[in-house]
Amino acid sequence: MAESETPEARHERRESVGRSSGETYLDILGKLAPGAACDRIKPVDADAALPSGMSLAGFDAVFLTGSPLHLYEETAETRRTVAFMRSVFASGTPAFGSCAGLQVATVAAGxxxxxxxxxxxxxxxxxxxxxxxxxxxxxxxxxPATYDAPAIHTDEVEVLPPGAMLLAGNRVTTVQAAEIRFDGGVFWGVQYHPEIGLDEVAGAMRRQADGLVKAGLARGKEDVEAYASQVDALHREPTRRDLAWRLGLDQQITDERLRLAELRNFIGALTRLGREGLLAGDR
Known part of the structure; x- marks a missing residue:
């Protein structure tokens, strides 16, 4: 589990929803792959390191979290994160990423x-x-033929790397899902967040309330809070049809099993094909 949040963003997220992005992923992976041994590293940090005696090639898979990093900015944090992803590709270990994870893989592959x-x-x-x-x-x-998913982002993939496969898009963001192959490795990723529940959607809205107001999506913070409160309420009572109707949501989001489709499919492909099958491009 590669968590690319900065320490400051990690702290802010824990203050908001009680866990960092990497901790959310670890919780979900524990449900989808019970008994799997998972290690969390922080490639954005200067002192990040793999567990002693381990190499990237020794893992079955790498998961990349979301992050507030802007990959078009040249900083020590973005350089470290992109370098890590290039190492993942070179190791041949299949990878999955959401939101900034897709953006990191895109930049790493060109x-x-x-x-x-x-x-x-x-x-x-x-x-x-x-x-x-x-x-x-x-x-x-x-x-299904069209679906909604949790998402909150201000950046997007502009151009996919050579040979990448565009898998999904929508009116706002052309690249919503893609497969990227580079330097002997394979990455499956999405721009949205199948891993987060409605409580984390509400928390993200509150953390980014100023940005939502500036973007014209809300008249003021009170509007953001009113919307976030409804999302929180639906998290607590996911079968409430009135709230789902008011928010325009269906079971693709309110049903955790359906919302986690991409993560479950990636883990299922690893189980069914193994890393060699994924690297060979079997479908």
């Missing part, structure tokens, strides 16, 4: 990232539509 041209995509990515390739790809198995 693509580009930019600020969202169509504005802030906040709370939920709406009407995500698989491409023809995406409809046949195991990453999106079980997803």
């Amino acid at each position: 693509g580009t990232v930019r600020a969202n041209r169509r504005g802030f995509e906040a709370a939920f990515a709406r009407r995500i539509t698989p491409t023809e390739a995406g409809r046949a790809h195991p990453l999106l198995a079980g997803r």
